[in-house]
Amino acid sequence: MKLQLALDSSNSQEAKHILEKVSDLVDIVEVGTPLIMKEGVKVVTEIKDAHPQLEVLADLKIMDAGDIEARIGFEAGADIVTVLGVAHDVTIHRAVDQARILDKQVMIDLIAVTDVRERIDQLEAISPDYCCVHTAFDLQDRGMDPLREVQLVQSALKRSKMAVAGGINPKILPDIIVYRPAVVIVGGFITNHSEPRRAALEIKELLA
């Protein structure tokens, strides 16, 4: 199981500062959507240059123009870009085609997909590398339970690997590990912790 650190701050200095403290503990570093909106993909380039041993994911949440937008992420140094599962199939196809050409990867974000089982069957035909179960940040504080989704996605996926995101902390993690996701995505528990390294170590221990 890989640990993906989501840098969701909208300040790249702060994000890089946190990453410095935990870079040896994570496998994938995610440059979050707000950070990219604010500063553009140069943040991706800077983080990849500073940490070439890490995989860098650009959370572009691509919805249109799959080839053009995926290329913007990959050319900036991203190893993985995200595409929305609610996008049209052709958009996802074009992003995945770019990934194949450039030997990079695509993670589908399943946020707001209504019929997850049906959609995964359609998505598997396009062969994205990962499908991410994602409880919308905006819904977490309304008591949505991400575990039901995790179970559903795990049973539906055949070829793509599962990533799990959404308010993951050491309390909920053991219940998620049961479903053997390829990637566990942790954001706030590490980045908002008074001691980010201690928080990352705590997660790492559970993943071992």
Added chain:
Amino acid sequence: MKLQLALDSSNSQEAKHILEKVSDLVDIVEVGTPLIMKEGVKVVTEIKDAHPQLEVLADLKIMDAGDIEARIGFEAGADIVTVLGVAHDVTIHRAVDQARILDKQVMIDLIAVTDVRERIDQLEAISPDYCCVHTAFDLQDRGMDPLREVQLVQSALKRSKMAVAGGINPKILPDIIVYRPAVVIVGGFITNHSEPRRAALEIKELLA
């Protein structure tokens, strides 16, 4: 009817150069998603500073964290930000709330909304300023006809104003005008034209 110029180039110098030539002919200038991915919202700030008389729309295609992401656009100088119609209602609510607080506006992008009529009824309850009928760029060359959607959206909208986008040129525009959209969004026909000003004048004449 307002004319919105979509700057979809991924090079801000080129985009600004085109805008210089036609700024007196357009009402709203859209900073496209690829441009924001590439350079961040500073492009929005630069364009607003250079053309304070124009409304500036940041095509953020917000899908999550509606308040945080809308604020990033508005604080950069955007008058309007886009939120995806396929996003969770709470995400749209939060973006619209930010717009009300800051006296700004939200345009919902209906791309990939499956049941447009049902979704518009739900969206109207949130009172976004605009709903944009948007044929995904990736689908245009597969023979999708945007007009059926325009008709459907126009008949469904009650409070929000309609914007229409997707490969609009002088040939298709007269058929769209029939539905009296509040905003007509034109990109490539102007930006890829050998004489962008002549192209914009041609559109302007049809809107008069």
